[in-house]
Amino acid sequence: MSATSPATVIPLPQPVLLPIEGSSDVFPVRRVYCVGRNYADHAIEMGHDPSREPPFFFQKNADNLLPPGTPFPYPSLSNDVHYEAECVIALKSGGGNIPLGNALDCIYGYAVGIDFTRRDLQAEAKKLGRPWEVAKAFEYSAPVSAIVPASRLGHPDAGRIWLDHNGKRVQDGDLKQMIWKMSEIIAELSKLFVLAPGDVIMTGTPAGVGAVKKGDRVECGIDGIATLSVTVA
Numbered sequence: 001m002s003a004t005s006p007a008t009v010i011p012l013p014q015p016v017l018l019p020i021e022g023s024s025d026v027f028p029v030r031r032v033y034c035v036g037r038n039y040a041d042h043a044i045e046m047g048h049d050p051s052r053e054p055p056f057f058f059q060k061n062a063d064n065l066l067p068p069g070t071p072f073p074y075p076s077l078s079n080d081v082h083y084e085a086e087c088v089i090a091l092k093s094g095g096g097n098i099p100l101g102n103a104l105d106c107i108y109g110y111a112v113g114i115d116f117t118r119r120d121l122q123a124e125a126k127k128l129g130r131p132w133e134v135a136k137a138f139e140y141s142a143p144v145s146a147i148v149p150a151s152r153l154g155h156p157d158a159g160r161i162w163l164d165h166n167g168k169r170v171q172d173g174d175l176k177q178m179i180w181k182m183s184e185i186i187a188e189l190s191k192l193f194v195l196a197p198g199d200v201i202m203t204g205t206p207a208g209v210g211a212v213k214k215g216d217r218v219e220c221g222i223d224g225i226a227t228l229s230v231t232v233a
Contacts, residue, residue, distance in 0.1 A: 013063075015028050015029075016028070016029040016062040016063050016065055017029070018065065018067065018090070018111070018144060018146070018147055018200075019067065019068070019146040019147070020109070020146060020147050020148075020149065021145075021146040021147065021148045021149075021226065027090055027108065027109075027147050027198070028198050029062040029065060029198055029199075029200055030062065030196055030197070030198030030199050031059065031062060031193075031196075031198070031199045031200070032059060032060040032061065032062055032064065032065065032142065032199075032200045032201075032202065033057055033058075033059055033189055033193070033199065033200070033201045033202070034057065034058050034059065034060060034086075034115060034136065034201070034202040034204075035055055035056075035057060035180065035185055035201070035202065035203050035204045036055070036056045036057065036058060036204070037056075037179075037204065038055065038178050038179050038180055038185075038203060038204025038205075039173060039177050039178060039179065039204055039205060039206045039207065040177065040179060041173070041177070041206060041207035054188065055179075055180045055184075055185065055188050055189075057189060057192065058131075058132050058133075058136060059133075059136075059137065060115075060136055060137045060141060060142050060202075061137050062200075063139075064137055064138065064139065064140065064141045064142045065113075065142045065143075065144050065200070066140040066141075066142060066143040066144065066230075067143075067144070068143070068144070068145050068146060068228055068229075070140075070143070071230070071231045071232070071233035072114075072116060072140055072143055072218075072230050072231070072232050072233060073139070073140055073233050074212075074213070074214050074232055074233065075116075075118060075138050075139065075141070077118070077121065077134075078118035078119075078120055078121055079120060080118070080119045080120040080211050081116055081117065081118055081119065081211060081212055082116070082117045082119045082209045082210060082211055082212070083114050083116060083163060083165065083171075083209060083210065083212055083218050083220075084114060084115040084116070084117060084205035084209050085112065085113075085114055085161055085162065085163035085171050085205055085206070085220040086112070086113050086114070086115055086161075086202045086203055086204060086205050087110060087111075087112065087113075087161060087175055087202075087203045087222055087225070088110065088111040088112060088113040088144055088145075088147075088200060088201070088202055088203070089107055089110060089182060089185075089186070089200065089201040089203060090107070090108045090109050090110070090111065090147050090199075090200055091106050091107060091108060091186075091195060091196070091197060091198065091199040091200070091201070092106065092107065092108035092197050093105070093106045093196075093197055094106055094190065094194065094195030094196040094197060094199060095190060095194065095195060096190055096191075096193075096194040096195075097190055097191055098186055098187050098190040098195065099187065100183055100184065100187045101183075103182070103183035103184070103185075103186035103187045103190075104150075104155045104182065104183050104186075106186055106195065107150050107155065107182070107186075108147070108149060108150065108197075109147040109148050109149040109150050109151075109152075109153075110147065110148055110150065110153065110156070110222075110225050110226070111144050111145045111146065111147045111148065111225070111226050112144070112145045112161070112220055112221055112222045112225060112226045112227065112228050113142055113143060113144035113145065113202055113228070114142065114143045114144075114163075114218065114220060114228070114230060115136070115141070115142060115202055115205065116140075116141045116142070116143070116212075117135055117136055117141070117209075118134065118135045118136075118138065119135070119211070121134050121135040122135035122136070142202065143228060143230045144200075144228070145226040145227065145228040146226065148225055148226055153224065153225065155182065156175060156222075156224060156225065157175065157176060157181060157182070158174055158175050158176040159174065159175045159176075159222050159223050159224050159225060160172070160173070160174055160222070160223040161173050161174065161175060161206060161220075161221075161222045161223075162220060162221060162222075162223075163208070163218065163219070163220040164218070164219045164220070165210060165212070165216065165217075165218055166216055166217055166218075167217075170208045170210055171205070171206050171207070171208035171209070171220070172206070172208065173206025173207065173208075174206075175222065177206060178203065178204060179204075180204075182203065185201060185203060186201070189201065212232045213232065214232055214233065215231075215232060216231070216232040217229070217230070217231050217232070218230045218231075218232065
C-alpha cells in the first residue's frame with residue numbers, strides 16, 4: 001500500500017460477484033432493487049388493487065444474493081418463508097432521471113432469481129406500518145442464476161416465467177404480464193435513486209407464491225433466458 005493510501009481498520013468486505021453464462025468473467029454487484037406487486041394477478045392474491053399506480057420499490061443487500069448451485073438456508077425467526085420467481089436485470093450503466101427511450105441501453109444482461117420472503121414477518125410489518133427489511137433483506141434471500149448478456153439475447157418483453165415446488169408447477173406467468181415493463185422500471189427507479197453499473201433489479205413475481213420448508217426443492221426459469229434450481233437447507 002502506498003504512503004498516501006490509508007489503511008483500513010478492518011478487512012475490506014468481499015465483493016459480490018455473479019457468474020456470466022458461458023464466460024469466466026463475473027458481474028460485480030453494487031445494489032439490489034426490487035419492484036413490488038408488478039404482476040396484476042400477484043397483486044390480487046396479496047389483497048391489493050392491480051391498477052397501474054406508480055411502482056414502489058424496496059431493497060435487498062448485495063450480499064443477500066445467493067449464487068447458483070448453493071443451498072438456501074432456511075432463516076431464523078420465521079415459520080412462513082415464501083418463494084417468488086422473478087426476472088432479474090443487471091445494469092452496465094445508469095444515472096438519474098434516465099429517459100425512457102434510453103433505459104434499455106443501461107442493461108448488461110438478464111437472469112432468473114427468487115425473492116425469498118419471511119411472509120409472517122412481512123405481514124407483521126405491514127400491520128404496524130414498518131419497513132420490510134426483516135422480511136426481505138435477510139441472508140441468502142435472493143438466489144440468482146448466471147447472467148445472460150443482452151448482447152446475446154436482446155431485450156425480451158415476453159417469455160414464460162415459472163416455478164416448480166417439489167416438482168409441481170405453482171407459478172406460471174409471462175413477462176408480458178408485467179404492469180411496469182423493463183424500460184419503465186429503470187426510468188421510474190432512476191427518479192428516486194442514481195443508478196450505476198453493478199446495480200441489480202428484481203422485477204416482480206407472478207401469482208402462485210407459497211411456502212417452503214427444509215428439504216424442499218425449488219426450480220424456476222424464464223423461457224429463453226435461464227433456469228435455476230435451489231434446495232432448501
